[in-house]
Amino acid sequence: MKILIIGSDGMLGRELANQLPLLARREKQNFTVITAPHTQIEITNASNTSEIITRHMPDVIINGAAFTDVDACETNTDKAYSVNADGAKNVAQAGKNINAKVIHISTDYVFDGMKNTPYIETDQTHPLSVYGKSKLAGESAVQEINGNYAIVRISRLYGVHRSNFVTKILALGAEKRSVSVVTDQFGSPTYAADIVPAIWYIFSLDLRGIYHIANDGFCSWYEWAKKIFELTNNQVSLHPIKAKDFERAAAVPQNSSLDCTKFVQMSGYKMRPWQEALEEYLKNYVIH
Numbered sequence: 001m002k003i004l005i006i007g008s009d010g011m012l013g014r015e016l017a018n019q020l021p022l023l024a025r026r027e028k029q030n031f032t033v034i035t036a037p038h039t040q041i042e043i044t045n046a047s048n049t050s051e052i053i054t055r056h057m058p059d060v061i062i063n064g065a066a067f068t069d070v071d072a073c074e075t076n077t078d079k080a081y082s083v084n085a086d087g088a089k090n091v092a093q094a095g096k097n098i099n100a101k102v103i104h105i106s107t108d109y110v111f112d113g114m115k116n117t118p119y120i121e122t123d124q125t126h127p128l129s130v131y132g133k134s135k136l137a138g139e140s141a142v143q144e145i146n147g148n149y150a151i152v153r154i155s156r157l158y159g160v161h162r163s164n165f166v167t168k169i170l171a172l173g174a175e176k177r178s179v180s181v182v183t184d185q186f187g188s189p190t191y192a193a194d195i196v197p198a199i200w201y202i203f204s205l206d207l208r209g210i211y212h213i214a215n216d217g218f219c220s221w222y223e224w225a226k227k228i229f230e231l232t233n234n235q236v237s238l239h240p241i242k243a244k245d246f247e248r249a250a251a252v253p254q255n256s257s258l259d260c261t262k263f264v265q266m267s268g269y270k271m272r273p274w275q276e277a278l279e280e281y282l283k284n285y286v287i288h
């Protein structure tokens with residue numbers, strides 16, 4: 001089996017590119033991984049996308065490429081839709097042409113956050129931001145074009161390969177020793193490394209449809225920051241603030257935590273609590 005990773009230079013893409021081959025060896029699975037970083041594929045260009053995909057002839061395509069700067073999407077609407085919606089469509093179409101399964105990575109920001117409990121896959125979508133709307137348009141395109149798809153919605157990603165909330169809050173703490181963080185927006189922090197086995201289950205069990213995949217549990221940005229400073233023994237003073245007092249371009253859902261029960265039932269793989277994953281990440285990559 002051949003797996004092609006598009007967006008393989010991104011935070012999740014690089015984790016998948018590095019870890020899936022190791023998982024194949026460890027689990028004695030017979031699949032090979034090919035990568036297509038942005039320098040090699042332009043998903044907004046249908047013919048380039050089709051040419052690269054046809055050249056590799058993968059059985060499974062994982063599309064982790066996206067325009068992910070949520071605030072920048074507000075002022076770059078054309079680019080957001082071009083990458084997140086048209087790009088997703090081009091990948092789905094090229095995949096369909098060669099009968100490949102498409103695993104499309106999406107986001108918790110397709111929800112408006114008005115629900116008081118974690119979101120399940122069938123909950124009504126209603127994105128608040130250009131990013132969320134463009135990603136939802138991408139989901140719809142994938143669903144319309146390629147019957148053999150899995151849409152994987154993930155949440156609050158952090159990992160080794162790019163800057164993220166964890167690295168940013170640590171940098172802010174080191175610089176200012178006093179940081180204000182939002183208490184009334186909730187989500188499920190998710191370690192990129194923990195998504196790798198989940199994606200493996202998706203293609204090895206040939207799971208289809210929409211799946212929510214995140215580390216177990218949820219917290220506010222404030223609680224997440226507090227845990228980061230606790231685990232790194234940082235004496236930074238944290239100030240709770242409300243979302244309305246933290247100016248940013250994009251509207252962010254008040255609650256975008258994900259309920260992963262469907263995926264756990266289908267795969268038997270329950271991701272560990274977010275606090276445990278965070279502790280391992282900080283031990284391995286931040287605390288030396």
Ligand SMILES: NC(=O)c1ccc[n+]([C@@H]2O[C@H](COP(=O)([O-])OP(=O)(O)OC[C@H]3O[C@@H](n4cnc5c(N)ncnc54)[C@H](OP(=O)(O)O)[C@@H]3O)[C@@H](O)[C@H]2O)c1
Pocket residue numbers: 006007008009010011012013037038041042043044063064065066067068083087105106107108135153154155156157158162
């Ligand atoms: N990060 C989060 O907190 C989060 C949360 C929920 C869902 N997600 C979703 O998870 C997926 C992976 O996110 P991530 O954080 O790993 O993203 P990332 O680090 O921003 O990586 C995205 C990758 O896509 C590439 N790319 C962008 N435009 C492209 C294009 N037109 N053609 C080909 N490649 C292109 C980027 O290349 P360049 O760097 O050269 O632009 C980059 O390598 C995305 O679908 C995202 O929407 C992320």
